[in-house]
Amino acid sequence: MKTAATPNQTVTPAPAMCISIETGAKDWKLFMSTGLGQHPRERTVPARDLERLKAEIVRAREHFGLAADAPVSSCYEAGRDGFWLHRALVAMGVANQVIDSSSIEVPRRKRRAKTDRVDGRSLLRMLWRYHNGETKVFQVVNVPSEEEEDARQLHRALETTKKDHNRLVCRIKGLLATQGIHLKELSGLEEKLPRLRLWNGKPLPQGLLTRIGNEWQKAVQLKAQISELGKERRRLLKEAKDQASECARKLIQLRAIGENAGWMFSTELFAWRQFRNRRQVGGVVGLTGTPYQSGDEAREQGISKAGNRWVRGMVIEIAWGWLRYQPESELSQWYQRRFGHGNSRLRRIGIVALARRMLIALWRYLQTGTPPAGALLKG
Numbered sequence: 280m281k282t283a284a285t286p287n288q289t290v291t292p293a294p295a296m297c298i299s300i301e302t303g304a305k306d307w308k309l310f311m312s313t314g315l316g317q318h319p320r321e322r323t324v325p326a327r328d329l330e331r332l333k334a335e336i337v338r339a340r341e342h343f344g345l346a347a348d349a350p351v352s353s354c355y356e357a358g359r360d361g362f363w364l365h366r367a368l369v370a371m372g373v374a375n376q377v378i379d380s381s382s383i384e385v386p387r388r389k390r391r392a393k394t395d396r397v398d399g400r401s402l403l404r405m406l407w408r409y410h411n412g413e414t415k416v417f418q419v420v421n422v423p424s425e426e427e428e429d430a431r432q433l434h435r436a437l438e439t440t441k442k443d444h445n446r447l448v449c450r451i452k453g454l455l456a457t458q459g460i461h462l463k464e465l466s467g468l469e470e471k472l473p474r475l476r477l478w479n480g481k482p483l484p485q486g487l488l489t490r491i492g493n494e495w496q497k498a499v500q501l502k503a504q505i506s507e508l509g510k511e512r513r514r515l516l517k518e519a520k521d522q523a524s525e526c527a528r529k530l531i532q533l534r535a536i537g538e539n540a541g542w543m544f545s546t547e548l549f550a551w552r553q554f555r556n557r558r559q560v561g562g563v564v565g566l567t568g569t570p571y572q573s574g575d576e577a578r579e580q581g582i583s584k585a586g587n588r589w590v591r592g593m594v595i596e597i598a599w600g601w602l603r604y605q606p607e608s609e610l611s612q613w614y615q616r617r618f619g620h621g622n623s624r625l626r627r628i629g630i631v632a633l634a635r636r637m638l639i640a641l642w643r644y645l646q647t648g649t650p651p652a653g654a655l656l657k658g
Contacts, residue, residue, distance in 0.1 A: 293410040294374065295349035296339060299402040301395045302326065302360050310399040311339045315407045319400060329367055336373070354406050356380040357420050365422050376409070378402070381585060382418035427551040430523045433515075434543050435589070437508040444501040451494050454487065468495050512542060523550035526645060532656050533644075535604035540597045544638075547590050549645050557639045564591040566635040582631060590638075598634040608653035610637055 301308040307326050312319040320339055324331040340349055353368055354376040368375040383402065385391065408416045423431075448465060455462060459478045462471070472491065475483055483491075515524050516531070516538065527545035530536050536544075554560050561567050565585040571578050584591070602611050610633060618629025640651035650656060 293407070294352040295345050296343060296351045297403060297406045297410070298336070298339075298351060298353040298373075299399050299406055300353060300355040300364075301399045301402075302355055302358065302364070303395070304359075307332070308395050308399050309335055310396075310403045311335075311343075312403060312407075313343045313345070315404065315411075319403055321396070321399075329371075333371055336371070350374065352376070352406065352410060354378050354402060356383070356402070362422050362428065366425070376406070377420040377422055379418040379420055379585075384416070421552060423551055427523075427546075430521075430546045430550070433508065433512055434539070434546060437505065437512070438589070440501055440504050440508065444498055444505060447494050447498040447501065451491055451498070454491055454494075458483065458487070465495070465498075512538060516542070526550045529645060530641065533605075533641075533650060534655050534657055535600040536597060540593050543589060543593050544641065547587055549642065554642060557642075560639050560642050561635045563587060564594065564638065566591065566594075566631065566638070594634045594638050595631060598630050598637055601633070601637055605651075605654050607655070608651055610640060610651060610654075612653070 296311060296313050299310045301310075303326060305326055307324050309322045309324065309332070310319040311322075320342060322335050322339075324335060336351060337347075340347060340351075351372070352374045355364065355378065357377050357379060362377065365375050365377050384405065405416045451465060451468070452462065455475070460475055462468075469492070472483065472488060477483065516527060523542075523545045526549050527538075527541040530541035530544055530549075531538060548560075548563065552563065554563075558567070562583075563586045565583045565587075567583050569580040569583050571580050601608070602614060605611055613636070614629055614633045618626050618632075621629070637651070640654075644650055
């Protein structure tokens, strides 16, 4: 849902009124003001009640003596409510920003006060600073269109279904392990269960048989869902003419990149995001360094791990495959020179650096049509 890249937009002139929204499951808290240093107007509206929200904006304009068409800017933290609220606010004529929660400034005290009022007022002050030119006060999430957001559901559903299936398989194996039974494969489990025996030759207890049978039925259903989702993705890759499918097909032409990676890189990043430089490409998936320097002390804390976790995990996995299937490419040669002769820890650090370089190379490949140097296309 959220990314940590710098927003690709210019800051608009300061609006007449700013609103910060603290969203919740039952209530939303609104904090409104017309400038820094002003005591904010606070109101609470039922969650998801857009009519009340619109009415409060109208009343706030009247309270502050603003014109009925005075420009209003708002913000809320990216989270459970997703992007529908952003689209609703924009439809009302409000210039809204969706904020990356992890980029918001907080006190560094050991114990700090945290309430909706404290957070809402703090976010309101940051919004005014943002409109006054301090663009790095927080990071703005790039909001996809409804079509672009919907295109991501297929592979996300596939990934979560696979995880659910693996969880059930591990649970069944764990239940059998408590009785001293080890099965490498669970295929045909319904026929195997009646023949399984405990350490003393007795059959499995009836309660355990029932539980394992129920769990196996769920696993079979999920397996069927995985198959259907995979078929739908292959159909889109073959027939669809939209930008995401075209982008995925181009990525899959490269060795080491299959359907999973090509489709994910396309729908999560390259088919709808506009990157201006390589730093944005690395930053959007959290593959950027986080240096710590204070006085004479200077050290590297590792990658930020901000941004899109779906792509970050996949690109590191593909980087290992790149070394195997693209050994003659410049990227693989660079890795071997720099990290190939190191220990296992150094190679793991190097694979993250390779993943970042590879992702940037894929972005350039989609922009220019030229494959990464030395990389081979599939036959």
